[in-house]
Amino acid sequence: MSAQLKEWGSQISLLEAKMDNLSADMKIKRTHEIQALRAKQHAASDQMEVLGKESGESWEQVKLTADKIWNDLKIGLADAQSKFK
Template sequence: MEVHKEYKERMSAQLKEWSAQINLLEARMDGFAADMKIKRAEEVQALRAKQHAASEKMHELGKASGEAWEQVRITADRMWDELKNGLADAQSKFK
């Protein structure tokens, strides 16, 4: 059970870090031209949606146990990878 707790704590900290990075991306948009701002805002919105889905998956992890926990964890790992990759892609576009 300790592994479950450590996993959730690690992922919770990672979600907070990603949230801060998304906030930085939003702050950078202030200097963009209107058309670029719209495009980047859509990307940030997509990241926020992925972040929200990952957060919801964290809540599921808190309720799951045994084999169900393992299945939720596998799905959560995929979601984390998608969010991480999406954030890296957005960061490269915001430079």
């Protein structure tokens, strides 16, 4: 999971690099999307840390939250990538 988070971080960085070729209006719009992706990436990373520290019932609750954040990041990144093509 850690490797996947790093990979997604690299993909977000690639999207940031592609912003140089956009118009000013599109840069603003895409900047907000990338900021949202970075926030999701950080939230996923934080949840992974918490998950590693929990056990038992607490672990199950944290895992459910981590799974949702993970899925949101995955979907958000795929959506952003489709807009940059």
